[in-house]
Amino acid sequence: MRFLLCFFMLMTAAWAGPTPKPQDDNLTRDWAQFRRKQVKDVHYELVFDLNKASETYQVKSILLVNLNHTKSALTLDLTADKISALIVNDKEIKKFTQRKGSFDIAAQYLALTNKIEIRHESAYSKEPNGFQRSIDPEDKSEYLFTDFEPY
Numbered sequence: 657m658r659f660l661l662c663f664f665m666l667m668t669a670a671w672a673g674p675t676p677k678p679q680d681d682n683l684t685r686d687w688a689q690f691r692r693k694q695v696k697d698v699h700y701e702l703v704f705d706l707n708k709a710s711e712t713y714q715v716k717s718i719l720l721v722n723l724n725h726t727k728s729a730l731t732l733d734l735t736a737d738k739i740s741a742l743i744v745n746d747k748e749i750k751k752f753t754q755r756k757g758s759f760d761i762a763a764q765y766l767a768l769t770n771k772i773e774i775r776h777e778s779a780y781s782k783e784p785n786g787f788q789r790s791i792d793p794e795d796k797s798e799y800l801f802t803d804f805e806p807y
Contacts, residue, residue, distance in 0.1 A: 693724060694728060695724070697721075698719060699719070700717060706800065709798070712737075712777055712779050715774075716773065717774040719732070720769075721770045726763050727763060729763050730761045731760050732758060732772070732774075733757060735786060742773075742774055743774075744765045744772050745765065745766075745771055746771070787801075
């Protein structure tokens with residue numbers, strides 16, 4: 657009887673949905689394993705609109721995302737100050753869950769093959785990560801740097 661109860665508890669845990677993405681956006685092992693099972697592959701194109709002497713920049717990100725299933729929302733990591741447009745498979749999505757460093761696309765908008773366009777704006781980072789801008793104090797030249805790691 658104990659064996660049967662343990663087996664039932666294990667199977668229930670295995671069939672339960674993913675652990676919700678933490679509000680603080682920490683990447684947990686459970687979340688990474690869930691995402692690995694959900695996402696088959698991703699290809700992306702980034703188009704930056706950079707203006708000299710501007711404190712902000714705009715980006716249009718186009719992602720081609722192939723999924724293994726569409727049972728759950730798709731979480732995308734993004735550290736942006738403002739998302740001005742989210743278009744999934746040619747449909748603009750107005751309501752979506754957004755956290756400090758990620759947002760969710762509800763399962764109802766997903767297919768096994770997806771084209772996702774995100775238009776967003778951010779200020780340059782003053783921290784040692786993200787997209788940085790600096791001005792040379794001597795010649796006033798402007799320099800940009802990123803290692804494309806949001807965390």
